[in-house]
Amino acid sequence: LVRYRDYLVIFTRTTIHTLNGKSPEEYQIGMIHDGIGCIAPRSAKVVGNHVFFLSAEGVHYLRPNALVLESLNVFRTDGAIKSQITKDENAVAMVYDSQYWLCIPSKFEIYRFYYDTGIWTKDYSSKLDIIAFSNYGADIYELSTMGTLYKQDPTYYMDNDEIYTMQVDSKFL
Numbered sequence: 160l161v162r163y164r165d166y167l168v169i170f171t172r173t174t175i176h177t178l179n180g181k182s183p184e185e186y187q188i189g190m191i192h193d194g195i196g197c198i199a200p201r202s203a204k205v206v207g208n209h210v211f212f213l214s215a216e217g218v219h220y221l222r223p224n225a226l227v228l229e230s231l232n233v234f235r236t237d238g239a240i241k242s243q244i245t246k247d248e249n250a251v252a253m254v255y256d257s258q259y260w261l262c263i264p265s266k267f268e269i270y271r272f273y274y275d276t277g278i279w280t281k282d283y284s285s286k287l288d289i290i291a292f293s294n295y296g297a298d299i300y301e302l303s304t305m306g307t308l309y310k311q312d313p314t315y316y317m318d319n320d321e322i323y324t325m326q327v328d329s330k331f332l
Contacts, residue, residue: 208223249265251290288303
């Protein structure tokens with residue numbers, strides 16, 4: 160479930176619905192899509208005026224219909240990297256600093272989508288086995304599969320026992 164505007168977006172593995180209404184007598188369920196759903200419940204996040212999520216086909220988002228505000232359309236957002244995204248049911252996401260972060264703990268990867276510019280980046284580290292994110296004020300906390308709780312330090316980019324290699328791939332540059 161994701162709270163979006165004045166309703167709930169309900170994801171199953173293969174469908175997307177909305178639940179509207181202010182009381183049980185007024186509740187109505189609407190169908191958004193009957194062929195795409197969310198396979199990783201903690202990947203569904205509100206990003207600006209959209210809802211991003213990991214489906215069995217890749218990363219998609221819901222966007223309001225320009226003509227009917229109560230209607231949402233489904234769009235793919237990972238077209239340039241769709242072959243790289245692992246469809247991991249344990250994937251988790253968060254929204255931070257104009258980015259949608261999607262962690263694939265089984266691959267030790269975080270994909271970050273800069274939604275203002277439409278650019279994807281990928282981070283890899285043996286420490287990126289994150290199963291939960293928490294944003295408390297300006298601080299970001301990450302819980303690993305081993306139960307370790309990390310607090311991100313945006314001024315420090317090197318781990319004591321691991322050297323990071325920076326690789327940049329670009330098109331049309």
